[in-house]
Structure formats: C-alpha cells, structure tokens
Amino acid sequence: MNKINNDELGLDRVRELVASYATTPEAKSLITQMAPKTSLNATTLLLNETAEMVEILQRGLHVPFVSSDSLKPLLQKVSKGLVLSAAELEKVADFIRVNRLLKRFLLRQAQAPILISYGTEIEILTQLEDEIYQKVEHGEVASHADHDLARLRVQVKQINADLKNSLQHLLQSKKYQAALQEKLVVEKDGHYTVPVKANYRKSFPGQVVDVSNHGGTVYMEPTKAANLIARKTQITAQISAIEWQILGMLTAEVFEQLTVIEHNLQIITELDVILARAKYARAIGGTRPDLNTSNELVLREMRHPLLANPVPLSVKIGQPQRGLIITGPNAGGKTITLKTIALSVLMTELGLFLPAEKCQIPVCDHVFSLIGDQQDIDNSLSTFSGEIVKISQIVAQAQKHSLIVLDELGSGTDPNEGSALAIAILQELQLRGCLVIATTHYSAIKDYSVKSPAFMTASMDFDLKKLTPTYKLIMNQAGESRALWIAGRSGMSDRVLKSAAKILKTGELPLAESTVTFKKTIKQASQDLHLHKGDIVFVESLNKEAIFYQKAKTAGKVVVFVEQNFVEVPLKRVRLRRQAKDLYPAGYNLDLLFIKDWQDYKLKKDLNRGSKKAWKKLDE
The missing domain is CATH 3.40.50.300 (P-loop containing nucleotide triphosphate hydrolases)
Structure with a gap:
C-alpha cells in the first residue's frame, strides 16, 4: 500500500486530470479514488488495458459510449419499488442500446484480447430495450402503446379544438359584444375565462371565477367551456391511469433485469476508466513504461x-x-x-x-x-x-x-x-x-x-x-x-559576500569586535505583553485573529473572542496586532465587540427601555 500524505507529490491532481477524460460520473469518481497497484501482475494488466485502448484510438475508431448522465439514481429508484418516468425509462433503454453496440464493437477488436474479455461479460437485453422503445417516445408514453390510450388522446385533442372554437365563437358573437370588457381568453387556475363587465355578470352564460381589483370586471368561464373542460379532466385522468400502468409494467421488467443492468454498469464504468487513461496518454504523448x-x-x-x-x-x-x-x-x-x-x-x-x-x-x-x-x-x-x-x-x-x-x-x-x-x-x-x-x-x-x-x-x-x-x-x-x-x-552587500567567500576558502572565522559606541544605554524593553480589552491579537494556536477580552483565571492564559465565541488560549501564543485605542473613539462601549447574538441583544435592550413591540414578541 502506498503511503502518500497530504498529496505533497501532486498525485490527486494527476488523477483529476485523468478523470476529466471520463464520460460517466461513475468512472470519474472511481478514477479520483483509485489507489496505485503494488504487484507486477496487477500493474501489468492495467498497462495492457491502456495499451489496447490507445491502439484503438490511434486507428481513429469511435468507441460507442453512454451519455454523461448517471444511471445509478434510476436503478436505486427501481430497487426501492418506485416507478420510473417515461424519460427515465428511455435513459435505461439508451444504456441497454449502448451496451449492445459496445459489445459488438469490442468483440471485433481482434488485437485487444483484454477488451474483448470485457465485451463478453456484457449481457444484452434486447427484449427489454425493444419493449421500452416500443412504448416510450420522446420522453412520454407513445400513443400506440395502448389502443384505449390512443383513442382517449384523440378525444382530448378534439376537446381542445372544440374548446378553442367555442371560445372564439363567443368572442365574435354580436350577442355578447356589449358584455365583454375585452376580446380575449384569460386562463385562471386551470379555467378558461373571458373578462365580462360586472353589470353583465347575471346575463352572461357562465360562472364567475375571479374578480378584478377594482371590481369592474369579472372573469367568467362560459358554461360550454366548463363542460368541455370537465370532460377533458375526466379523460385526462383515464389517460394518466393507463400511462401509469404502462410505466409500472416497464419498470417491473427493469426490476427483473436489475442485477444484469448493474453488472453491465460496472463493466461500462471499468471500460470508461480504461478509455480515460488512453485519452490521457494520447493527450500527453505518453509512453508505456x-x-x-x-x-x-x-x-x-x-x-x-x-x-x-x-x-x-x-x-x-x-x-x-x-x-x-x-x-x-x-x-x-x-x-x-x-x-x-x-x-x-x-x-x-x-x-x-x-x-x-x-x-x-x-x-x-x-x-x-x-x-x-x-x-x-x-x-x-x-x-x-x-x-x-x-x-x-x-x-x-x-x-x-x-x-x-x-x-x-x-x-x-x-x-x-x-x-x-x-x-x-x-x-x-x-x-x-x-x-x-x-x-x-x-x-x-x-x-x-x-x-x-x-x-x-x-x-x-x-x-x-x-x-x-x-x-x-x-x-x-x-x-x-x-x-x-x-x-x-538577493541584494546582499559585497563586504558580506567577500567575508563569506574568505571563510569558505580559509576556514578562518572573523573574530574582530565592533568599535561602535553609544552615548547612553537604552533600557531593555519589557518582555511582558500588556493587553487591553478590545485589542486585536493573533492567536498562533488558532492561526486566526481574535479580540482580547480579559485575563483568564488559569495562570498564563487569556480569554479572546473569536468567531462569536470566547476561547481560553495560552498568553505565550498571542501576538498584539492592533490596539483598541487606535481602533475606536474615546468612550466607545467595547462590550459591543463581544456580543454573540445581536438579535437577542437588541431584544433585551428594547425590553429594558419598555418597548411594547418587544414585550409582545416576548409573549409570543
């Protein structure tokens, strides 16, 4: 097992580069987590796989492959007994189709015995593929999937046409011209309405669905339109029931082949990993070691x-x-x-x-x-x-x-x-x-x-x-x-460089003493660190800046305020950055710096000054 800590060698970045050449999310994840092999046979096998795929790419052949969408979430839904949508079933069928194409492609590569072995492991599910494609088209259940479904969809289409004609006829009718506020159809919560003047609401054949803000206009659904929509709703429910039945049946067939599909997915993922390694090899002009x-x-x-x-x-x-x-x-x-x-x-x-x-x-x-x-x-x-x-x-x-x-x-x-x-x-x-x-x-x-x-x-x-x-x-x-x-x-003086060169050459150490004199002795600065409330300090053990609060009860420690919390740290790990006197005006209330919850602070302050709103909020 290889011991690589904190990726100081850059291996994680290499794996990410290789993963970028993969197509499927499953392969990308596998590459970024892949550990180096530590045996001759295992490493040789990996290199042989890469070499075979590189040779295929060098011949300009296109390897059939799945889309970049992940199939795992769909298979998990099936395993939990959930019904797949038409679009999801179509993705399953697409995956099965690619399995068939990829298997046929690999079995034709006479010079790639390892890849052929992968191809032989792929199981073909032609019947399931055909069944889904026959009953699902363009992300929805096909009309020809069921005789009653086709008939009901024709009825819905006719109702939509009748509804449109009815509304157009009403808008053009001279009988209702005076009653209409405008000649248009407005959809309100699934109802097809027309704007009618409020004083005509009783004489207009229909039901009020909505009223304008000023009350001068009522949105009324014509009686005939309401009847057509009610009929459409009834038929739509029947259509949904049939569609659900077909989707449930197809999902059940997918469930029966779930083990095979998951096995194929594993093989596809492994082949995608090999393909990514080969693409990376071509991209860097790589040589087999x-x-x-x-x-x-x-x-x-x-x-x-x-x-x-x-x-x-x-x-x-x-x-x-x-x-x-x-x-x-x-x-x-x-x-x-x-x-x-x-x-x-x-x-x-x-x-x-x-x-x-x-x-x-x-x-x-x-x-x-x-x-x-x-x-x-x-x-x-x-x-x-x-x-x-x-x-x-x-x-x-x-x-x-x-x-x-x-x-x-x-x-x-x-x-x-x-x-x-x-x-x-x-x-x-x-x-x-x-x-x-x-x-x-x-x-x-x-x-x-x-x-x-x-x-x-x-x-x-x-x-x-x-x-x-x-x-x-x-x-x-x-x-x-x-x-x-x-x-x-780096700008070092010539005198220092010459002295260093002499030391290297002779081995003699320069022992001359300084002749610099001072007029008066400067008192040694105190080693004690004097901190005041509100000072900005850097805490080495936290590697962060904090606000000094007070000395701690424990000897050699202080209390600082960092990330809305009071923390006790060793004084020797604290360095003064900026003094409070330089940051805040005279008389500033430094306690405001140490508030953990401003909303709670404001509520207490409002309560203290007798705010009715605050007391009401407290009661709530």
Missing part, C-alpha cells in the same frame, strides 16, 4: 505531468547503487526532480503512460515522501521535529520494494547533528534494499554519497556564464549550493 521488480528506475526525457513547460528529466538508479543524492542551488529544481521521479512510479501503478521518451519503472509496494515544511503549529512541533516524526514513521515501515524521496533531509537543526542523523537514516534505508533519493546542501552528506558504493551523486546544473540555474539534472556530479550567488542576487 517497462516494469521490473529489481528496483531499477530509468527515466529518459521525463516531463513533470503538472507543469506547463517542464525541463525534461533523465535519471538512472539501480544495480548496484540503490540511492541518489541530489545537490545544487535553491530554486534549481531539486524538489521538482523528486516529485517527478515519485510520480513516475505512482502514475505507472495507476496504469498510466508517462510523458517520457523511455522509462523503466520498479513496482513498489510503498512510496514514501518527505517534502516541504513539516512544521505543525497545532502540536507545537518545529520544522525539524515534524520532519523527524514523519521520517521515523517512514523508517519503521520501509521495506525492500519501497521508494523513498526525501527533500533536504536533516535540515532545521544543528548542521553537524542534522548531517549525522541524515547519513544514518540513508544508510539504514539502503541496507534494507530501498530505492532512496534525497536532496541536500550539507557537505557531509555529499561526501557520504561520493564515498558510499550504495549511492550515486547528481547535481542540478548551473550556468556559470549567465549565473542562472538550467533545471537540468547532471548525473555523477556533486554540485554546489550557490548560496553566495543567491545572496548576491
């Missing part, structure tokens, strides 16, 4: 998959050396090199092709990484302490087929002790047979890598003429950290 179980890693012109314009990486690690120590300047590409190497292994174990000219990848049972600042404020751990906690876990779990990438191992503490500890850790890991790749600035670690037959050295290239890093890895070379160059580029 060669696998081995002898801990040999060879990358030729490997590009980091998440960078826009990465510098290609070429590296070779294996027999007899199991370790690689990379040196070079800051911002020279050491960390990216570590991530690229680790990602090449993890991507391979996901069945992905690599953006490289050629690559040999060891199948690893674990991939461990130690990259970036390991500081843990919540647990009061420094960078070095956080690093040691994690490296201790790595050492405890590392095995023969483990890949371990370590960035600036041993930093954050005394250089001599840090170097000694780092060398001991590297020695322990290589003795276990692990592949170990580490970056360092420490000379002692560089010397160890040069002298140890188990390690190779490499350096990030540096253009001395242009005084810029090239981000290229040079094998079998121990590089310099270029600290003086970086300091010079």
